[in-house]
Amino acid sequence: xxxxxxxxxxxxxxxxxxxxxxxxxxxxxxxxxxxxxxxxxxxxxxxxxxxxxxxxxxxxxxxxxxxxxxxxxxxxxxxxxxxxxxxxxxxxxxxxxxxxxxxxxxxxxxxxxxxxxxxxxxxxxxxxxxxxxxxxxxxxxxxxxxxxxxxxxxxxxxxxxxxxxxxxxxxxxxxxxxxxxxxxxxxxxxxxxxxxxxxxxxxxxxxxxxxxxxxxxxxxxxxxxxxxxxxxxxxxxxxxxxxxxxxxxxxxxxxxxxxxxxxxxxxxxxxxxxxxxxxxxxxxxxxxxxxxxxxxxxxxxxxxxxxxxxxxxxxxxxxxxxxxxxxxxxxxxxxxxxxxxxxxxxxxxxxxxxxxxxxxxxxxxxxxxxxxxxxxxxxxxxxxxxxxxxxxxxxxxxxxxx
Amino acid sequence: xxxxxxxxxxxxxxxxxxxxxxxxxxxxxxxxxxxxxxxxxxxxxxxxxxxxxxxxxxxxxxxxxxxxxxxxxxxxxxxxxxxxxxxxxxxxxxxxxxxxxxxxxxxxxxxxxxxxxxxxxxxxxxxxxxxxxxxxxxxxxxxxxxxxxxxxxxxxxxxxxxxxxxxxxxxxxxxxxxxxxxxxxxxxxxxxxxxxxxxxxxxxxxxxxxxxxxxxxxxxxxxxxxxxxxxxxxxxxxxxxxxxxxxxxxxxxxxxxxxxxxxxxxxxxxxxxxxxxxxxxxxxxxxxxxxxxxxxxxxxxxxxxxxxxxxxxxxxxxxxxxxxxxxxxxxxxxxxxxxxxxxxxxxxxxxxxxxxxxxxxxxxxxxxxxxxxxxxxxxxxxxxxxxxxxxxxxxxxxxxxx
Numbered sequence: 001x002x003x004x005x006x007x008x009x010x011x012x013x014x015x016x017x018x019x020x021x022x023x024x025x026x027x028x029x030x031x032x033x034x035x036x037x038x039x040x041x042x043x044x045x046x047x048x049x050x051x052x053x054x055x056x057x058x059x060x061x062x063x064x065x066x067x068x069x070x071x072x073x074x075x076x077x078x079x080x081x082x083x084x085x086x087x088x089x090x091x092x093x094x095x096x097x098x099x100x101x102x103x104x105x106x107x108x109x110x111x112x113x114x115x116x117x118x119x120x121x122x123x124x125x126x127x128x129x130x131x132x133x134x135x136x137x138x139x140x141x142x143x144x145x146x147x148x149x150x151x152x153x154x155x156x157x158x159x160x161x162x163x164x165x166x167x168x169x170x171x172x173x174x175x176x177x178x179x180x181x182x183x184x185x186x187x188x189x190x191x192x193x194x195x196x197x198x199x200x201x202x203x204x205x206x207x208x209x210x211x212x213x214x215x216x217x218x219x220x221x222x223x224x225x226x227x228x229x230x231x232x233x234x235x236x237x238x239x240x241x242x243x244x245x246x247x248x249x250x251x252x253x254x255x256x257x258x259x260x261x262x263x264x265x266x267x268x269x270x271x272x273x274x275x276x277x278x279x280x281x282x283x284x285x286x287x288x289x290x291x292x293x294x295x296x297x298x299x300x301x302x303x304x305x306x307x308x309x310x311x312x313x314x315x316x317x318x319x320x321x322x323x324x325x326x327x328x329x330x331x332x333x334x335x336x337x338x339x340x341x342x343x344x345x346x347x348x349x350x351x352x353x354x355x356x357x358x359x360x361x362x363x364x365x366x367x368x369x370x371x372x373x374x375x376x377x378x379x380x381x382x383x384x385x386x387x388x389x390x391x392x393x394x395x396x397x398x399x400x401x402x
Numbered sequence: 403x404x405x406x407x408x409x410x411x412x413x414x415x416x417x418x419x420x421x422x423x424x425x426x427x428x429x430x431x432x433x434x435x436x437x438x439x440x441x442x443x444x445x446x447x448x449x450x451x452x453x454x455x456x457x458x459x460x461x462x463x464x465x466x467x468x469x470x471x472x473x474x475x476x477x478x479x480x481x482x483x484x485x486x487x488x489x490x491x492x493x494x495x496x497x498x499x500x501x502x503x504x505x506x507x508x509x510x511x512x513x514x515x516x517x518x519x520x521x522x523x524x525x526x527x528x529x530x531x532x533x534x535x536x537x538x539x540x541x542x543x544x545x546x547x548x549x550x551x552x553x554x555x556x557x558x559x560x561x562x563x564x565x566x567x568x569x570x571x572x573x574x575x576x577x578x579x580x581x582x583x584x585x586x587x588x589x590x591x592x593x594x595x596x597x598x599x600x601x602x603x604x605x606x607x608x609x610x611x612x613x614x615x616x617x618x619x620x621x622x623x624x625x626x627x628x629x630x631x632x633x634x635x636x637x638x639x640x641x642x643x644x645x646x647x648x649x650x651x652x653x654x655x656x657x658x659x660x661x662x663x664x665x666x667x668x669x670x671x672x673x674x675x676x677x678x679x680x681x682x683x684x685x686x687x688x689x690x691x692x693x694x695x696x697x698x699x700x701x702x703x704x705x706x707x708x709x710x711x712x713x714x715x716x717x718x719x720x721x722x723x724x725x726x727x728x729x730x731x732x733x734x735x736x737x738x739x740x741x742x743x744x745x746x747x748x749x750x751x752x753x754x755x756x757x758x759x760x761x762x763x764x765x766x767x768x769x770x771x772x773x774x775x776x777x778x779x780x781x782x783x784x785x786x787x788x789x790x791x792x793x794x795x796x797x798x799x800x801x802x803x804x
Contacts, residue, residue: 051728051736051752081721081736083753116721117754305707305791306799313800319483319518326453334453334483350453351485352519389707391793397708398715 001164001258004172007143010161011172011197013037013239017135018145021128023076023114023121029149031128033097034193035070035136039107040237042068043206045213047230054086055079055112056231058094062106066202068235069107071193072097072129073150075178079112079120089120096129109233111191113152113178143176150178150191153396156273160265162258166251169242171198173255175262177232179220179270190270192217192232194262198255199238200245207247208256209234216263219384220271221302234259271385272367276392280368281311284383285325287375293330294382297373300328301384308389311369316360318346325373336376342369403566403660406574409545412563413574413599415439415641419537420547423530425478425516425523431551433530435499436595437472437538441509442639444470445608447615449632456488457481457514458633460496464508468604470637471505473595474534475513475552476527477580482518491522498531511635513593515554515580545578552580552593555798558675562667564660568653571644573600575657577664579634581622581672592672594619594634596664600657601640602647609649610658611636618665621786622673623704636661673787674769678794682770683713686785687727689777695732696784699775702730703786710791713771718762720748727775738778744771 009016016034023030044063046056055074062068072093079086094108101107112120135142147157161174179190194209213232238244245251272280283301288294301307304324310317318339326334334350342363346355363369411418418436425432446465448458457476464470474495481488496510503509514522537544549559563576581592596611615634640646647653674682685703690696703709706726712719720741728736736752744765748757765771 049725049728050732050734051724078721081724081749081753083737083751116719116725117749119754305795309796309799312796315800317518319480322453322483323451323518326451330452332452335485347483347519349485351483352521389796391796393707394711394714394791394793394796397711398717 001162001261004161004163006140006161006174007159008034008146008174008176008193008195009138009143010174011195011239013197013237014195015136015138016142016146017132018147018149019128019131019135021131022124023074029145030074030076031125031132032073032146032149033070033129033132033136034146034195035101036235036237038237038239039067039069040235041200041202041205042066042109042233042235043202043209044231044233045209051081053078053080053112054082055090055093055110058090059109059111059231059233062109063233065106067107068109069101069103070097071109071111071233071235073111073191074125075150075152076114077112077118077120078114078116080116082117082119085119089122092122093125096126100133111231113150113191147176152178153180153275154178154273158266158269158273160262162261164254164258166198166242166245166254169240171240171242172196173198173258173262175266177266177270180273180275190217190230192266194232194234194259196234196236197238197240198236198245199240199242200236200255204245204247204252205234205236208252208259211256212260212263216260216267220267221299221384221386268385271387274387275396276390277387278390279311279388281386281388282370282383283386284370284372284381285375286372286381287377288380288382289331289378291380291382294380296328297325297330297375298382298384300324301371301373302386305389308386311364312388312390314361314364316341316346316357316364321371321373322347322350330375332375332377338374340372403564403663406563406565408542408563408576409561410436410548410576410578410595410597411540411545412576413597413641415599415639416597417538417540418544418548419534420549420551421530421533421537423533424526425476431547432476432478433527433534434475434548434551435472435531435534435538436548436597437503438637438639440639440641441469441471442637443468443602443604443607444511444635444637445604445611446633446635447611453483455480455482455514456484457492457495457512460492461511461513461633461635464511465635467508469509470511471503471509472499473511473513473635473637474499474531475593477552477554478516479514479520479522480516480518481514481522484519484521487521491524494524495527498528502535513633515552515593549578554580555582555677556580556675560668560671560675562664564663566656566660568600568644568647568656571642573642573644574598575600575660575664577668579668579672582675582677592619592632594668596634596636596661598636598638599640599642600638600647601642601644602638602657606647606649606654607636607638610654610661613658614662614665618662618669622669623701623786623788670787673789676789677798678792679789680792681713681790683788683790684772684785685788686772686774686783687777688774688783689779690782691733691780693782693784695779696782698730699727699732699777700784700786702726703773703775704788707791710788713766714790714792716763716766718743718748718759718766723773723775724749724752732777734777734779740776742774
């Protein structure tokens with residue numbers, strides 16, 4: 001498997017477009033379209049929030065058929081909490097795309113992200129869809145415009161492409177994602193679209209996507225908040241010409257590895273681009289009693305505002321890390337717990353070490369920080385990506401609607 | 403029951419002192435002493451964090467006897483994560499107080515709050531205890547110095563006194579507390595000391611304290627983080643001369659009401675003085691299916707950084723409130739959910755209302771804000787106090803150790 005240049009259109013048979021249709025006040029691109037030249041197997045993972053956006057609900061319904069031609073996503077408006085009007089607008093969005101493709105509306109996946117509770121400007125969206133079809137192509141530039149068009153408070157567009165071989169056939173998997181705030185598991189935690197020219201059935205694809213998401217997109221926390229519009233969808237159009245991948249085969253394992261690689265890279269990009277973030281922080285827990293405890297521990301540390309503000313301040317306040325593990329619900333004996341900042345051990349057997357503060361400061365000044373907690377309670381590990389908590393997080397979120 | 407002036411020494415038979423012994427770099431008071439002139443019935447509620455400070459562990463052991471003469475608390479150092487040395491220092495602190503009072507060490511309760519993992523300066527603490535005994539008296543000024551001496555990032559000292567009658571005898575209950583960051587339930591969430599001259603046995607006192615704490619101190623969240631030093635202790639010395647309060651009597655109900663009043667006032671003061679807070683926010687949930695769901699819902703909203711930054715920005719972003727309830731784990735139908743900011747309904751049946759933005763802004767500009775969420779799923783209610791999330795929270799916590 002190797003990383004290759006390109007974006008969401010790098011797998012064969014996919015085209016994309018990103019246009020500004022007027023939903024964002026600053027005139028930035030706000031409508032993305034990704035189209036497969038043939039019906040693709042499709043699978044998705046959706047937010048577990050009880051409140052769900054109308055566009056997401058439509059995708060959830062449509063994906064049950066396991067087949068999709070296109071994904072259309074607008075930013076600037078979440079199309080959420082609007083009652084029947086929101087459902088109608090999601091359907092109208094799907095219909096406008098289906099009309100262009102002359103395909104059933106049920107083969108269109110819709111996504112919306114932005115402010116909650118604001119009626120969609122449907123004339124703008126319909127005009128945007130027309131413009132997107134006019135600009136549709138498979139260039140890197142088109143892929144990049146699509147990436148930009150799904151951004152909200154993101155500062156950088158996020159994409160990744162890998163290539164690997166199946167039956168001597170080159171297969172590609174590409175992904176793009178948005179997400180900067182309202183990021184937390186237990187759900188997709190952002191909007192992601194993955195395309196592949198691999199031939200694989202929808203059921204197998206769904207298994208692989210779920211497995212990959214649980215280890216990657218569900219291991220990112222920016223602020224502990226989770227949105228009503230989160231989803232990751234994958235389209236596999238078979239254009240590479242490989243023999244269709246069957247479940248529980250070496251080929252499935254290789255495809256899973258590729259999907260996981262894409263998901264991992266996008267997850268790290270999301271954490272690094274977390275609202276106001278100045279650092280990408282990986283929290284790793286080893287020696288937990290079981291995987292549930294390992295998850296509880298990484299989650300508590302990754303979510304702690306006190307840990308995250310200390311990271312912003314580059315302050316080696318390991319007491320807050322131990323404290324967060326202590327209230328996480330994980331079972332462990334503090335007297336057997338060690339904590340490392342990078343390779344520097346700062347706490348041993350639950351007690352303070354006289355570590356080198358200057359060295360700790362140097363480690364915390366890096367843009368990539370690893371915090372490792374060894375619980376000494378068993379064999380289980382987990383890891384999670386997060387970022388620091390800065391003034392800018394407060395600034396960005398103090399006036400999001402205005 | 404009426405509020406009266408005074409502090410922790412307002413009930414008969416209690417004296418207090420607060421001195422600067424040199425633990426805090428800025429020379430502010432950092433050692434508080436509260437002494438009953440006779441052995442008092444004692445009860446306590448302690449953090450549920452697995453990691454626990456050494457001074458707190460000693461209090462937890464000593465309070466099992468149900469009897470205490472004094473409480474000594476230092477700020478500036480948490481006496482936590484220090485191994486056997488931390489236990490020895492807590493014991494030495496208790497012994498120094500017991501020596502002055504000529505009482506068993508087991509009748510001394512110890513508390514420490516501040517930086518984790520830093521060895522206590524015991525010569526300073528012992529000298530401080532001597533100075534505290536020299537300055538011990540029952541004046542309001544002494545009570546105020548004790549309040550100040552337990553503060554860490556608190557901006558205001560916090561105390562409250564009430565008086566009520568039992569058998570035609572005036573009884574007083576007084577409380578003081580510290581707590582500004584690392585504030586969240588499921589534990590005492592801060593350090594609090596309550597004194598009363600009411601006669602009551604330790605078992606009954608413990609029941610009443612637990613009941614009061616569950617509705618008050620365990621209903622405050624500043625940042626979702628919880629400390630290793632949290633505790634609330636109560637001393638009842640019987641100096642008022644009432645007939646001892648027995649469990650499940652009208653007198654017990656009246657004493658509970660007084661303890662709850664003190665705990666409520668202190669809890670609100672803690673939320674209002676939350677690190678960086680500009681507003682006191684009460685989150686109320688009505689119409690939940692059951693009390694567990696009501697608690698889940700208030701907890702999720704009170705903890706959400708996105709809700710709290712929007713409050714700081716005075717932005718009526720009710721979508722974030724509904725989103726937080728949506729991921730709280732509470733069962734409800736979003737299509738039956740209403741949300742109010744103060745008396746202004748902003749969301750009805752899960753949908754946006756065309757509310758008056760200027761009116762919403764006026765409500766959010768207040769220093770006291772009530773957010774009410776009506777779930778329409780059942781009869782249960784709960785409420786919680788929190789504050790907004792500001793630049794100052796980040797500033798304060800970015801450099802706490804330095």
